[in-house]
Amino acid sequence: MPAPVTFWFEFASTYSYLSVMRIEAEAARRKVEVKWTPFLLGPIFKAQGWDTSPFNLYPAKGRNMWRDMERRAAKFAIPFKPWTGEDGRIFPQNGLLAARTAIAALHEPWGRDFVRRVYTAQFAEGLDISNPNVIGDCIEAAGGVDRIYLHMGHSNTQKQRLKENTDAAIAAGVFGAPSFTVGGELFWGDDRLEDALDWALSHPA
Amino acid sequence: MPAPVTFWFEFASTYSYLSVMRIEAEAARRKVEVKWTPFLLGPIFKAQGWDTSPFNLYPAKGRNMWRDMERRAAKFAIPFKPWTGEDGRIFPQNGLLAARTAIAALHEPWGRDFVRRVYTAQFAEGLDISNPNVIGDCIEAAGGVDRIYLHMGHSNTQKQRLKENTDAAIAAGVFGAPSFTVGGELFWGDDRLEDALDWALSHPA
Numbered sequence: 001m002p003a004p005v006t007f008w009f010e011f012a013s014t015y016s017y018l019s020v021m022r023i024e025a026e027a028a029r030r031k032v033e034v035k036w037t038p039f040l041l042g043p044i045f046k047a048q049g050w051d052t053s054p055f056n057l058y059p060a061k062g063r064n065m066w067r068d069m070e071r072r073a074a075k076f077a078i079p080f081k082p083w084t085g086e087d088g089r090i091f092p093q094n095g096l097l098a099a100r101t102a103i104a105a106l107h108e109p110w111g112r113d114f115v116r117r118v119y120t121a122q123f124a125e126g127l128d129i130s131n132p133n134v135i136g137d138c139i140e141a142a143g144g145v146d147r148i149y150l151h152m153g154h155s156n157t158q159k160q161r162l163k164e165n166t167d168a169a170i171a172a173g174v175f176g177a178p179s180f181t182v183g184g185e186l187f188w189g190d191d192r193l194e195d196a197l198d199w200a201l202s203h204p205a
Numbered sequence: 206m207p208a209p210v211t212f213w214f215e216f217a218s219t220y221s222y223l224s225v226m227r228i229e230a231e232a233a234r235r236k237v238e239v240k241w242t243p244f245l246l247g248p249i250f251k252a253q254g255w256d257t258s259p260f261n262l263y264p265a266k267g268r269n270m271w272r273d274m275e276r277r278a279a280k281f282a283i284p285f286k287p288w289t290g291e292d293g294r295i296f297p298q299n300g301l302l303a304a305r306t307a308i309a310a311l312h313e314p315w316g317r318d319f320v321r322r323v324y325t326a327q328f329a330e331g332l333d334i335s336n337p338n339v340i341g342d343c344i345e346a347a348g349g350v351d352r353i354y355l356h357m358g359h360s361n362t363q364k365q366r367l368k369e370n371t372d373a374a375i376a377a378g379v380f381g382a383p384s385f386t387v388g389g390e391l392f393w394g395d396d397r398l399e400d401a402l403d404w405a406l407s408h409p410a
Contacts, residue, residue, distance in 0.1 A: 071390075
């Protein structure tokens with residue numbers, strides 16, 4: 001049996017969007033089990049002295065990221081609408097509510113669909129995912145009851161679990177998103193998704 | 206005819222090594238013309254406030270890079286011997302002499318072979334490429350006369366050309382290595398090599 005892969009994603013992360021949309025098919029093809037694990041990059045960036053995304057701190061890198069995302073999304077046929085902050089929308093968005101709600105939702109069969117809908121709302125439709133109405137719509141569209149899961153998303157239990165995920169990410173050496181861990185190996189970036197799954201295949205649990 | 210691709214590489218860059226070893230075969234398969242262009246990352250990093258490689262500034266990222274390089278090199282069957290600075294070897298190495306010599310050598314039919322040999326000396330054999338003897342051996346092994354090309358490598362002409370390449374890289378938006386430009390598009394990283402060449406194919410000059 002292939003080793004299980006932990007998939008670390010952050011809701012504000014552009015490249016996490018690509019992996020969120022791609023990983024189910026790639027994992028199914030290899031029969032690899034994937035554990036979806038939302039975490040927060042903010043505390044990790046802060047520990048390095050960053051108060052925002054490196055794509056904002058380093059403008060040349062940021063410009064390239066938006067264009068690269070556009071090209072990669074087109075390559076994978078994933079809807080994407082780039083922005084640069086110049087049109088008034090914020091990057092990175094606040095993904096706290098989304099992440100806390102996802103932790104509860106991922107116990108349900110519709111949880112992964114919910115996660116995909118939140119990313120699509122953000123990066124294809126340009127919506128504000130810190131808005132509870134947006135998250136509520138994603139819950140309902142995925143098949144959950146918005147009132148119940150929004151309530152859980154605001155609870156201290158999910159807040160604590162998100163903190164635990166973030167601590168576990170740091171302990172695993174995670175420094176960016178998306179990341180994938182399998183056995184003692186850490187793979188960083190959507191462009192390592194296939195490598196991580198292949199590693200799981202060639203290193204049975 | 207496919208658009209020509211400019212391949213920007215820096216001798217101290219680990220991921221440039223992978224592209225240097227891979228690009229000939231990938232370009233030939235697509236019949237894409239590639240212009241090999243050494244440049245210096247130092248001035249670009251300095252302008253961002255960095256006095257060394259980001260892989261040294263951010264240790265978690267650095268540890269992952271060495272392990273990732275090891276895995277990717279194995280995947281592509283490229284010889285590679287990682288180090289972390291703990292064994293006394295320096296990272297990043299000083300690639301000034303290598304880059305200046307390469308600018309002269311790349312006018313010769315053996316120039317690309319010379320470049321590959323310098324990277325292999327550094328990343329597979331662990332040699333110091335700021336040492337003129339190491340560069341001289343690479344010139345001879347590639348088919349040049351070491352005395353002539355080392356002399357050119359030390360000359361003001363190549364020094365000036367390397368500065369011009371670096372200025373051109375900055376003007377093209379380059380912020381890391383390896384990079385690839387084709388038309389107005391910038392692709393960053395060895396993991397975008399295929400994307401850049403495919404772009405050249407689908408956007409004829």
